[in-house]
Amino acid sequence: MNLIFVEQTEKLLKGISDMKLNEIEIFLQKVQSKLTRTSEQIGAKFPYTTTNGKYEEFAYEDDIYWWTNGFWVGIMWKMFLLTGDDKYKNIATECENKLDAALNGFEGLHHDVGFMWILSAVADYKLTKNPEARKRGLIAANYLMGRFNINGNYIRAWNGDAAGVAIIDSMMNIPILSWAAKEENDPRYIAVAKKHADTINKYYFDEEGASAHIVVFNPETGEFVKKVAGQGYSDSSAWSRGQSWAVYGFTLAYINLGDELYLERAKKSAKFFMEHVGEDNVPDCDFRAPKELVKKDTSAGAIAACGLLELAKIVSEEEKDWYIKSADRLLSGLIENCDFSLEEQSILQNGSLQYHGTEQTHIPLIYGDYYLVEALQKRLFENEVSFWK
Numbered sequence: 001m002n003l004i005f006v007e008q009t010e011k012l013l014k015g016i017s018d019m020k021l022n023e024i025e026i027f028l029q030k031v032q033s034k035l036t037r038t039s040e041q042i043g044a045k046f047p048y049t050t051t052n053g054k055y056e057e058f059a060y061e062d063d064i065y066w067w068t069n070g071f072w073v074g075i076m077w078k079m080f081l082l083t084g085d086d087k088y089k090n091i092a093t094e095c096e097n098k099l100d101a102a103l104n105g106f107e108g109l110h111h112d113v114g115f116m117w118i119l120s121a122v123a124d125y126k127l128t129k130n131p132e133a134r135k136r137g138l139i140a141a142n143y144l145m146g147r148f149n150i151n152g153n154y155i156r157a158w159n160g161d162a163a164g165v166a167i168i169d170s171m172m173n174i175p176i177l178s179w180a181a182k183e184e185n186d187p188r189y190i191a192v193a194k195k196h197a198d199t200i201n202k203y204y205f206d207e208e209g210a211s212a213h214i215v216v217f218n219p220e221t222g223e224f225v226k227k228v229a230g231q232g233y234s235d236s237s238a239w240s241r242g243q244s245w246a247v248y249g250f251t252l253a254y255i256n257l258g259d260e261l262y263l264e265r266a267k268k269s270a271k272f273f274m275e276h277v278g279e280d281n282v283p284d285c286d287f288r289a290p291k292e293l294v295k296k297d298t299s300a301g302a303i304a305a306c307g308l309l310e311l312a313k314i315v316s317e318e319e320k321d322w323y324i325k326s327a328d329r330l331l332s333g334l335i336e337n338c339d340f341s342l343e344e345q346s347i348l349q350n351g352s353l354q355y356h357g358t359e360q361t362h363i364p365l366i367y368g369d370y371y372l373v374e375a376l377q378k379r380l381f382e383n384e385v386s387f388w389k
């Protein structure tokens with residue numbers, strides 16, 4: 001039996017909550033059964049969303065650079081941790097090997113190398129000490145370093161004519177830099193991660209604590225140019241997944257980089273997030289969009305739940321209950337939106353890619369499933385094995 005599997009099941013996260021831990025345990029068992037079935041059906045693929053309940057189209061498999069290509073790998077590593085069964089490790093390793101086409105192809109890479117290789121190579125290395133996985137993680141981290149704009153102190157998000165663009169999602173990519181800093185015993189990675197986090201902290205948030213999705217800088221002078229809506233409703237709205245990246249991303253920034261300002265930002269983002277989640281406990285796709293047309297995004301709830309549960313471990317005893325109760329509110333909303341039928345391969349439903357457009361509204365999203373699994377493990381096991389820190 002796998003040693004980490006044994007350690008992870010030893011402790012339960014303590015806290016006063018309306019949600020009974022045994023309900024969550026039963027729920028996690030259902031999630032595991034579903035993932036067992038889906039993994040037998042799809043194996044080492046890169047699922048994104050389902051059509052008529054099936055991942056059969058693999059719409060994004062053709063794009064090996066697609067930002068979500070690490071999430072199924074991460075789910076397989078989480079299943080390995082839960083079960084100790086090598087079949088999940090084998091699928092994860094096969095996917096990781098396939099991702100070499102992106103690492104070697106280079107030209108389509110972007111800032112999301114963090115999402116992609118933290119959940120594949122870094123996870124692999126943390127669990128197995130595979131030297132090839134370490135090398136992949138370091139290549140990805142060095143690539144991210146190369147995207148740093150020294151004029152504006154930000155990591156460039158996208159390619160093409162987007163030299164001045166950085167986005168809030170990036171906060172989840174920078175943990176690969178703190179991992180590399182430890183591996184290489186080299187503070188350069190930390191310096192870049194901190195400068196980037198400081199830039200996000202300074203320019204993205206408004207008075208109320210809402211984050212923009214996109215900020216454009218002048219790439220030559222580094223000056224702030226403007227906030228842009230991106231996947232949200234408007235330039236001054238509050239795209240909920242962006243807010244959840246802020247909650248979890250700044251929490252991880254505090255844990256990995258150790259600046260109290262990041263903890264303050266994470267707490268402020270968490271408060272803002274929870275103040276805007278309605279009675280159904282499922283975030284709207286944009287908290288400031290007109291209420292005549294409400295779109296939901298369960299993936300934002302799953303990501304924020306992970307951040308809240310991580311915050312619960314580091315805030316004071318008096319604050320802790322609020323974070324656990326808030327995470328449980330979100331978890332109860334997620335539970336209402338899961339599909340365990342034989343006809344559907346994904347689990348979490350009603351994710352939305354973005355506010356505008358209808359095509360990818362209220363669909364399953366692979367990252368919704370990934371963060372759901374991570375949140376459930378965090379809720380049940382105080383010493384959950386994290387790939388992000």
Ligand code: GLY
Pocket residue numbers: 169231241353
């Ligand atoms: N841009 C990544 C996301 O949809 O959250």
